[in-house]
Amino acid sequence: MKKLFTFLALVLFIAVSVIGCGGKKSEEPVNLTISAAASLQDAAGELKALYESKNTGTTITMNLASSGTLQKQIEEGAPADLFISAGQSQMDALSQKGLIIEESRKDLLGNELVLVAGKDSSLAGFESLTGENVKKISIGTPESVPAGQYAKETLTSLKLWDQLQPKIILAKDVRQVLTYVETGNVDAGLVYRTDAATSASVKIVSSAPDGSNKPILYPMAVVKSTKYQKQAEEFARFLQSDDAVKIFEKYGFKVIR
CATH class of the missing domain: 3.40.190.10 (Periplasmic binding protein-like II)
Structure with a gap:
């Protein structure tokens, strides 16, 4: 009888252990x-x-x-x-x-597309980009960077795209455009308003006119x-x-x- 009791107790212990382990399933990290x-x-x-x-x-x-x-x-x-x-x-x-x-x-x-320049720039607006004092303008590569595509649309709408081609410096993304302007490697750039807001080294010269690019x-x-x-x-x-x-x-x- 004692052996039977010991055996049953062992079986019960194993069963409780198995159930307990099953109830403690930890979720896989995601x-x-x-x-x-x-x-x-x-x-x-x-x-x-x-x-x-x-x-x-x-x-x-x-x-x-x-x-x-x-x-x-x-x-x-x-x-x-x-x-x-x-x-x-x-x-x-x-x-x-x-x-x-x-x-x-x-x-x-x-979002919104804006024209930015260095804090001390005298740039007055999009039309000023054709001036002799503006040597380089950066935009994202239109084929792969949406901000670049919006920039091309805006400059085309303003009938400036063809004239500005020799000045255009393409960037891998919109943040690189911002960096180029911040460091003075270019005189101006077209970025999102949200990008311009993160920088103390640039100023917003002008916003892209309504209807000059597709909704962002x-x-x-x-x-x-x-x-x-x-x-x-x-x-x-x-x-x-x-x-x-x-x-x-x-x-x-x-x-x-």
């Missing part, structure tokens, strides 16, 4: 890669810190570059869970190739190859939350509700 336009650089750091502080177990990796570069990375299979583009054409290209989850696509932000919108969408669709969708919802909106507005973005 590392989300957010491929976002370079113009989101400053806001991205704050958004990452805030989200990680509220979602333990989730790590956010911000992959910041020109929207065209990010588009190509995704097309070539580079890891990405959510794509935030500064232009519709890059998102459209991924959509046509079936690389995004269509129902997750949403216009998140708006930042669409976002979950990448179809993600292993973390649910978590990527949760982060996308976070980007539309009141806390995220405050961060975007702090840096001058227009939030689209």
Whole structure:
């Protein structure tokens, strides 16, 4: 009888241990890669810190570059869970190739194109770009940088594009344009208003006239190859939350509700 009791006690102990282990399943850590336009650089750091502080177990990796570069990375299979583009054409290209989850696509932000120059510049406006004292003007490469495409549209609309061609210095992304102006490597540049607001070394000379470029919108969408669709969708919802909106507005973005 004593042996039987000992045996039953052992069986019960094993059963309880197995059940206990099963109930303590730990969730697998999640590392989300957010491929976002370079113009989101400053806001991205704050958004990452805030989200990680509220979602333990989730790590956010911000992959910041020109929207065209990010588009190509995704097309070539580079890891990405959510794509935030500064232009519709890059998102459209991924959509046509079936690389995004269509129902997750949403216009998140708006922005404005501005002409900037050094703090001490005497530049008066877009028409002044043709003057002899302006030797170099930087814009993003139109084929891969949405800000560059908007810049080309604006200069074309103002009938300045052909005349300014010899002065144009192309940059890999909008932040490089800003750096060129800050360091005096160029006399002027066309960037987003949000980029200009981050720099104490440049001033806004003029805003692009209404209708001179396509509306500047930042669409976002979950990448179809993600292993973390649910978590990527949760982060996308976070980007539309009141806390995220405050961060975007702090840096001058227009939030689209």
